Amino acid sequence: MKKLVLLGGGYGNMRVLRELLPNHLPDDVTITLIDRVPYHSLKTEYYALAAGTISDQEVRVAFPEHPNLNIVYGEVTGIDLEKKEILMTNSDNVSYDELIVGLGCDDKFHNIPGADTYTYSIQTIGKARDTYQKLNNLPANSIVSIVGGGLSGIELASELRESRPDLIIKLFDRGKTILSSFPERISRYVQNWFNMNGVDVINEANITKVEDQLLFNNDEPVHTDVIVWTAGIQPNKIVRELNVEKDKQGRVILTKYHNIPNRENVYVVGDCASLPYAPSAQLAEGQAEQIVTILTKRWEGEELPEEMPTIKLKGVLGSLGKKQGFGLMADRAITGRIARILKSGVLWMYKFHKG
Numbered sequence: 001m002k003k004l005v006l007l008g009g010g011y012g013n014m015r016v017l018r019e020l021l022p023n024h025l026p027d028d029v030t031i032t033l034i035d036r037v038p039y040h041s042l043k044t045e046y047y048a049l050a051a052g053t054i055s056d057q058e059v060r061v062a063f064p065e066h067p068n069l070n071i072v073y074g075e076v077t078g079i080d081l082e083k084k085e086i087l088m089t090n091s092d093n094v095s096y097d098e099l100i101v102g103l104g105c106d107d108k109f110h111n112i113p114g115a116d117t118y119t120y121s122i123q124t125i126g127k128a129r130d131t132y133q134k135l136n137n138l139p140a141n142s143i144v145s146i147v148g149g150g151l152s153g154i155e156l157a158s159e160l161r162e163s164r165p166d167l168i169i170k171l172f173d174r175g176k177t178i179l180s181s182f183p184e185r186i187s188r189y190v191q192n193w194f195n196m197n198g199v200d201v202i203n204e205a206n207i208t209k210v211e212d213q214l215l216f217n218n219d220e221p222v223h224t225d226v227i228v229w230t231a232g233i234q235p236n237k238i239v240r241e242l243n244v245e246k247d248k249q250g251r252v253i254l255t256k257y258h259n260i261p262n263r264e265n266v267y268v269v270g271d272c273a274s275l276p277y278a279p280s281a282q283l284a285e286g287q288a289e290q291i292v293t294i295l296t297k298r299w300e301g302e303e304l305p306e307e308m309p310t311i312k313l314k315g316v317l318g319s320l321g322k323k324q325g326f327g328l329m330a331d332r333a334i335t336g337r338i339a340r341i342l343k344s345g346v347l348w349m350y351k352f353h354k355g
């Protein structure tokens with residue numbers, strides 16, 4: 001039997017399972033999925049988990065069941081590419097013939113002193129739960145500072161506003177305007193929502209240091225009760241420590257078939273992979289579909305396509321609380337209730353395997 005090992009049950013590897021298990025898994029291949037968490041976690045909803053507007057159960061999706069799928073729960077500590085082995089804490093190493101690394105990302109703190117020690121995170125389900133506890137136990141009129149005005153910072157700030165109208169919320173953003181790389185209409189819409197809902201957006205922020213309950217913006221101290229970090233990501237530590245070629249963001253450089261050069265049996269999917277787009281769940285899924293195509297062709301000894309098609313991305317959708325949203329679909333700016341409905345629809349389709 002050939003052994004395919006999937007590291008991480010995130011968006012990338014869940015798509016691999018959804019494609020392979022019903023249709024394309026040869027009888028002589030077994031799959032071992034390794035994750036520290038005993039279910040697939042809907043990372044795109046962690047902002048709502050942290051804000052306290054959805055329950056923990058709503059961000060869990062059961063892993064599939066199949067006679068040829070074995071699931072190992074545990075912490076991966078390393079990958080030995082020479083021995084073809086996954087190193088684990090508290091359990092035996094797991095060997096593989098073929099491997100798909102889909103371990104997602106960690107926060108990136110840009111070497112800002114204190115940022116890793118004194119800030120909360122929504123990057124893993126465990127960290128999002130800690131953030132939920134901290135935010136929701138705050139007394140009235142406490143100050144929450146969110147560093148990073150990208151999609152997840154905006155979603156967290158707006159969701160928290162609806163969850164806790166009594167808190168003072170500050171959103172620190174590097175740009176001259178919020179979402180400065182988006183069309184002006186979207187940027188203005190989001191800024192208006194924050195103005196109307198009493199979220200203080202601090203533009204052209206430059207966080208230089210973080211201490212306990214103290215944020216230094218352009219070296220000026222800002223008192224705050226809780227700081228949440230949403231100001232950047234980098235590939236998972238296991239991948240950062242892997243001795244292979246990486247791009248400037250630390251993502252693994254791959255061949256057009258998504259495997260590590262000179263290692264046809266090791267693929268990297270999702271946030272850890274160097275692709276010509278910003279990391280996202282839909283990118284991880286699109287790439288995963290291509291990996292399944294390549295894997296099955298290699299198993300069947302078929303020729304690989306000369307070129308791989310471009311991964312098609314549908315656009316970006318962001319929420320502003322439960323009723324409003326914004327997005328870019330096929331380069332068209334959308335704002336308001338329709339954007340929010342679309343976002344909920346995408347989540348529903350994903351959860352119930354319609355997407």
Ligand SMILES: Cc1cc2nc3c(=O)[nH]c(=O)nc-3n(C[C@H](O)[C@H](O)[C@H](O)COP(=O)(O)OP(=O)(O)OC[C@H]3O[C@@H](n4cnc5c(N)ncnc54)[C@H](O)[C@@H]3O)c2cc1C
Pocket residue numbers: 007008009010011012013034035036037040041043044045046047074075076077102103104105122123151152155236238269270271272279280281282283284317
């Ligand atoms: C708040 C927020 C909102 C977002 N919204 C969107 C959105 O609207 N649309 C969109 O497309 N993208 C969105 N993203 C980005 C998206 O969530 C990621 O790009 C996507 O999850 C990447 O998928 P992945 O398969 O690479 O890894 P992940 O989905 O992150 O999965 C990684 C898996 O690896 C496991 N793992 C990690 N390290 C270890 C270890 N050492 N040992 C064992 N297991 C481990 C984790 O438990 C996890 O199950 C959002 C992200 C955040 C934080």
